[in-house]
Amino acid sequence: MSRTQPARRPRAEDASPETTAPLAGAPADLVIGPLGGFLGYALRRAQLAVFEDFRRSVGRLGLRPAQFSVLVVIDASPGLKQSEVAAALGIQRTNFVAMVNELERLGLIERRPLDRRSVALHLTPAGAAKLKAALQAQYAVEERYARLLGPGGRERLLDLLGAVQTAPREG
């Protein structure tokens, strides 16, 4: 479970002391240097791996990650305006239009006019059904990770990720 600390490999004049601890990445065991000790790289790799899992489980239902997230939000907060759903997910209003079009075309969601300008988003029965199936599949994946990460591991990971995400950006 715990990564071992190999003899360090200086090079490039060494810019700092401690830190680092390789990832033993999926790409063979080729030397990637201190890269595995950087959060950005480790996060990117882990994210790709988990999205790959998603593709193989929930993806079978014909849902992509972003689509899934939209359904979840609409289900959790029915009646939100299109722009609100987009904002909640950090999606640009402008890029969200095509997504809503697609989900509506698939008969999974519905646009209900609030006034002559804004629309409220709701799941259709088909959308609710598909989401239910998707959630079941996803919960199964999560439980697999919970097992893999040991007691409290998954929760700790979510906690750490939350802290990273909400950390104040320098600037």
Place this chain on the structure above:
Amino acid sequence: MSRTQPARRPRAEDASPETTAPLAGAPADLVIGPLGGFLGYALRRAQLAVFEDFRRSVGRLGLRPAQFSVLVVIDASPGLKQSEVAAALGIQRTNFVAMVNELERLGLIERRPLDRRSVALHLTPAGAAKLKAALQAQYAVEERYARLLGPGGRERLLDLLGAVQTAPREG
């Protein structure tokens, strides 16, 4: 530091029991339902946040994340073939060509022919210097995260991410 467990919000017939625990995401405090409890979503959000940090620190040197990772690998293992560096980073051989072209054009790396077909990649002095500066900036960011995540937090996070990444994919 620790996320609170709010009253659950069933909906969509509920596909599973426990799991979940919201992220209190950056996008306002809008309701995203169980989304914050899914690893894929939490990972994606955290990754975007960290890449944003990268952009603001190392990015000032004119390096994008992928370029930075290439320099790190070449520095750690000088003389690897172009295809080997690509493989080590999980980059398609085909997409790697343009990246190498660019880094060579910037005078940061060098292609040295091994035979009439394959080339070995090396840092130029300018590349080594730029990488040194980039590593310093990056180590500073890492230390900021180390402080933010509390004692052992960053290391634990890297450990958990490594476990996720190397987990056996179902299929």
Place this chain on the structure above:
DNA sequence: CGGCATTGTTATGCTGCATAACAAGCAGGG
């Protein structure tokens, strides 16, 4: 009523990532 912010929308471009196809070269078996 009139200016202003909101909302949905289109157009456009860049980046990341995947696949197909190819030419040239190396390497190993017959």
Place this chain on the structure above:
DNA sequence: CCCTGCTTGTTATGCAGCATAACAATGCCG
């Protein structure tokens, strides 16, 4: 030696994600 097959670098192409600019219609508020 020569031919077959794998390797290597490369180009072309397409799709998805994400960003920005520009707009028209509309609601809102002083």
